[in-house]
Amino acid sequence: xxxxxxxxxxxxxxxxxxxxxxxxxxxxxxxxxxxxxxxxxxxxxxxxxxxxxxxxxxxxxxxxxxxxxxxxxxxxxxxxxxxxxxxxxxxxxxxxxxxxxxxxxxxxxxxxxxxxxxxxxxxxxxxxxxxxxxxxxxxxxxxxxxxxxxxxxxxxxxxxxxxxxxxxxxxxxxxxxxxxxxxxxxxxxxxxxxxxxxxxxxxxxxxxxxxxxxxxxxxxxxxxxxxxxxxxxxxxxxxxxxxxxxx
Amino acid sequence: xxxxxxxxxxxxxxxxxxxxxxxxxxxxxxxxxxxxxxxxxxxxxxxxxxxxxxxxxxxxxxxxxxxxxxxxxxxxxxxxxxxxxxxxxxxxxxxxxxxxxxxxxxxxxxxxxxxxxxxxxxxxxxxxxxxxxxxxxxxxxxxxxxxxxxxxxxxxxxxxxxxxxxxxxxxxxxxxxxxxxxxxxxxxxxxxxxxxxxxxxxxxxxxxxxxxxxxxxxxxxxxxxxxxxxxxxxxxxxxxxxxxxxxxxxxxxxxxxxxxxxxxxxxxxxxxxxxxxxxxxxxxxxxxxxxxxxxxxxxxxxxxxxxxxxxxxxxxxxxxxxxxxxxxxxxxxxxxxxxxxxxxxxxxxxxxxxxxxxxxxxxxxxxxxxxxxxxxxxxxxxxxxxxxxxxxxxxxxxxxxxxxxxxxxxxxxxxxxxxxxxxxxxxxxxxxxxxxxxxxxxxxxxxxxxxxxxxxxxxxxxxxxxxxxxxxxxxx
Ligand SMILES: Nc1ncnc2c1ncn2[C@@H]1O[C@H](COP(=O)(O)OP(=O)(O)OP(=O)(O)O)[C@@H](O)[C@H]1O
Ligand SMILES: [Mg+2]
Numbered sequence: 001x002x003x004x005x006x007x008x009x010x011x012x013x014x015x016x017x018x019x020x021x022x023x024x025x026x027x028x029x030x031x032x033x034x035x036x037x038x039x040x041x042x043x044x045x046x047x048x049x050x051x052x053x054x055x056x057x058x059x060x061x062x063x064x065x066x067x068x069x070x071x072x073x074x075x076x077x078x079x080x081x082x083x084x085x086x087x088x089x090x091x092x093x094x095x096x097x098x099x100x101x102x103x104x105x106x107x108x109x110x111x112x113x114x115x116x117x118x119x120x121x122x123x124x125x126x127x128x129x130x131x132x133x134x135x136x137x138x139x140x141x142x143x144x145x146x147x148x149x150x151x152x153x154x155x156x157x158x159x160x161x162x163x164x165x166x167x168x169x170x171x172x173x174x175x176x177x178x179x180x181x182x183x184x185x186x187x188x189x190x191x192x193x194x195x196x197x198x199x200x201x202x203x204x205x206x207x208x209x210x211x212x213x214x215x216x217x218x219x220x221x222x223x224x225x226x227x228x229x230x231x232x233x234x235x236x237x238x239x240x241x242x243x244x245x246x247x
Numbered sequence: 248x249x250x251x252x253x254x255x256x257x258x259x260x261x262x263x264x265x266x267x268x269x270x271x272x273x274x275x276x277x278x279x280x281x282x283x284x285x286x287x288x289x290x291x292x293x294x295x296x297x298x299x300x301x302x303x304x305x306x307x308x309x310x311x312x313x314x315x316x317x318x319x320x321x322x323x324x325x326x327x328x329x330x331x332x333x334x335x336x337x338x339x340x341x342x343x344x345x346x347x348x349x350x351x352x353x354x355x356x357x358x359x360x361x362x363x364x365x366x367x368x369x370x371x372x373x374x375x376x377x378x379x380x381x382x383x384x385x386x387x388x389x390x391x392x393x394x395x396x397x398x399x400x401x402x403x404x405x406x407x408x409x410x411x412x413x414x415x416x417x418x419x420x421x422x423x424x425x426x427x428x429x430x431x432x433x434x435x436x437x438x439x440x441x442x443x444x445x446x447x448x449x450x451x452x453x454x455x456x457x458x459x460x461x462x463x464x465x466x467x468x469x470x471x472x473x474x475x476x477x478x479x480x481x482x483x484x485x486x487x488x489x490x491x492x493x494x495x496x497x498x499x500x501x502x503x504x505x506x507x508x509x510x511x512x513x514x515x516x517x518x519x520x521x522x523x524x525x526x527x528x529x530x531x532x533x534x535x536x537x538x539x540x541x542x543x544x545x546x547x548x549x550x551x552x553x554x555x556x557x558x559x560x561x562x563x564x565x566x567x568x569x570x571x572x573x574x575x576x577x578x579x580x581x582x583x584x585x586x587x588x589x590x591x592x593x594x595x596x597x598x599x600x601x602x603x604x605x606x607x608x609x610x611x612x613x614x615x616x617x618x619x620x621x622x623x624x625x626x627x628x629x630x631x632x633x634x635x636x637x638x639x640x641x642x643x644x645x646x647x648x649x650x651x652x653x654x655x656x657x658x659x660x661x662x663x664x665x666x667x668x669x670x671x672x673x674x675x676x677x678x679x680x681x682x683x684x685x686x687x688x689x690x691x692x693x694x695x696x697x698x699x700x701x702x703x704x705x706x707x708x709x710x711x712x713x714x715x716x717x718x719x720x721x722x723x
Contacts (some may be wrong), residue, residue, distance in 0.1 A: 051674075053674065083680050
């Protein structure tokens with residue numbers, strides 16, 4: 001079985017340790033959710049997996065389909081099939097959405113092969129329509145001046161176009177109005193399948209009504225402290241985090 | 248023989264000057280030149296070898312005098328200029344002497360660059376300095392013949408001043424007097440190479456004239472001198488340089504380019520330069536636009552240790568137009584000090600400046616503009632737009648847009664912007680599968696895209712490839 005597997009991961013930023021021995025395995029075909037208080041290290045986990053240069057891994061490992069990815073450049077990990085929908089997507093001046101996604105797809109092809117433009121645009125427009133992103137957006141610079149919700153939708157658009165095998169969604173639901181939440185969720189659900197593993201980071205149980213997870217994990221102080229099924233999210237919603245700390 | 252000619256044994260060492268930041272260097276063995284340093288005898292020597300007419304000898308000597316008198320423009324640019332050792336420079340190398348350097352000696356990365364840029368085999372050897380000439384004679388004579396039928400003169404500046412003195416003398420040194428600045432004075436003293444073009448009244452030259460096709464006849468000089476005259480109602484586009492890196496043994500390049508657009512004429516001058524990182528590139532370019540005439544500079548500067556270049560237009564006649572469109576890319580350790588000068592000297596004149604600079608790593612870009620609209624004029628317009636892109640935090644950029652507008656009823660607009668591509672943005676793009684270099688290329692190409700579209704097709708394609716290569720080089 002193919003998995004994204006995090007083993008006893010310890011990571012720091014500067015001198016400050018943030019992840020303290022986190023272990024978690026996401027098999028392809030499953031959706032896992034992570035919930036946890038602000039500052040518990042959820043985004044850190046996502047960025048360490050993606051290879052953000054500011055973080056240092058001090059112990060542990062991350063395996064993608066059995067291969068350790070920690071020594072790889074972020075773009076190599078991405079081309080292996082790892083996708084991160086950022087909590088705070090960056091604005092890239094001068095680079096249009098259409099050119100950006102096209103370049104990202106081109107980067108996945110052998111050097112002598114050119115991406116077929118007509119087919120590319122047909123796909124792009126279809127996915128944009130599904131996510132209710134107006135077509136004029138193709139010519140806009142990536143995330144520049146986008147509203148919070150537009151940025152999140154644009155993340156899902158990129159995910160849909162790049163077809164990763166493992167997706168990490170970092171608070172993709174934050175800042176979405178109720179209609180957008182439905183649109184984005186159905187966009188994510190459309191990508192679910194036997195060949196895709198997903199890790200959904202969220203603060204709100206509500207999202208998990210739309211994207212129903214196979215497992216729910218609770219994170220505190222840089223590690224997983226409790227795992228369960230989707231009902232765990234309901235309990236958390238009703239009772240807060242205090243009872244976990246008491247465990 | 249001339250006593251200035253040093254003995255062969257010392258040649259090779261003497262060519263190796265001031266290469267502290269050189270890309271690489273060769274043992275170049277010239278058998279015939281003016282020696283190092285500059286004296287009145289050097290100038291006589293150049294005049295003798297080139298068989299200059301007396302008026303040119305006089306012009307050179309005046310230039311030399313002004314060169315000695317003029318101070319370094321230290322108030323303007325970087326202190327790096329102080330590192331130029333004038334006594335160590337060779338001011339004239341005779342034409343057609345093949346440098347004795349073999350293809351095997353050319354470094355691998357240079358060869359790779361040529362390959363990536365798709366430079367034809369024959370031209371690679373020329374550009375790497377393995378051959379003194381490359382066989383574009385056919386292309387050049389075709390162009391020369393085609394435009395010759397319309398009465399257009401397209402020759403080297405040496406031939407221009409010998410064969411067409413009546414037109415040449417009238418304008419030569421008139422747009423840029425030799426004493427304009429220290430480097431224009433130096434050029435006036437020792438110039439060789441460059442083009443002379445005259446387009447008769449009403450003639451519209453349909454294809455761009457390219458210096459590239461003429462370089463076998465007269466190498467890209469260190470001290471090029473170009474003069475282009477478009478007579479009344481004439482139109483011409485000239486392209487200088489090429490995107491291929493030109494590997495230089497000489498560290499100082501100081502060209503002078505003068506353009507004259509007579510009533511209703513249009514001149515467009517396109518430059519793409521890609522110097523190796525040891526070169527000081529100090530260029531004076533200016534155009535004169537008469538009534539209803541238009542002078543447009545499209546200028547792209549990549550590479551060099553320090554480039555100082557501020558193409559200008561003097562709008563001398565009513566409704567004349569001047570335009571400068573420039574792209575500058577300063578890589579690690581490089582300084583691009585570029586800009587534009589617009590001098591409005593008649594009513595209803597219009598100028599437009601669009602400048603985009605990219606600074607990478609420790610590279611530094613400076614925009615220096617001058618827009619002058621005096622009090623007595625009416626209804627002049629200027630639009631200035633300068634945008635800077637900084638890639639990574641070490642980069643720096645400065646903007647000095649001196650705009651002096653006196654009098655009423657003028658319209659002046661000035662916009663400036665600075666965008667950043669920082670590590671966080673590059674990480675974001677890498678997360679989508681783009682390499683660091685590809686991410687930077689995408690950002691840079693996006694930034695200059697609207698200007699690149701103004702370049703002729705083949706240049707814009709090459710420019711994109713060149714940017715890719717520069718970015719690859721910068722991440723090592
Ligand atoms: N550059 C940094 N320097 C110091 N501390 C940092 C840095 N970046 C993150 N941290 C700290 O690491 C901890 C974990 O942050 P992280 O963003 O991973 O939390 P999170 O679980 O995603 O929180 P939220 O739910 O608010 O998104 C926080 O205490 C944060 O302040
Ligand atoms: Mg977070």
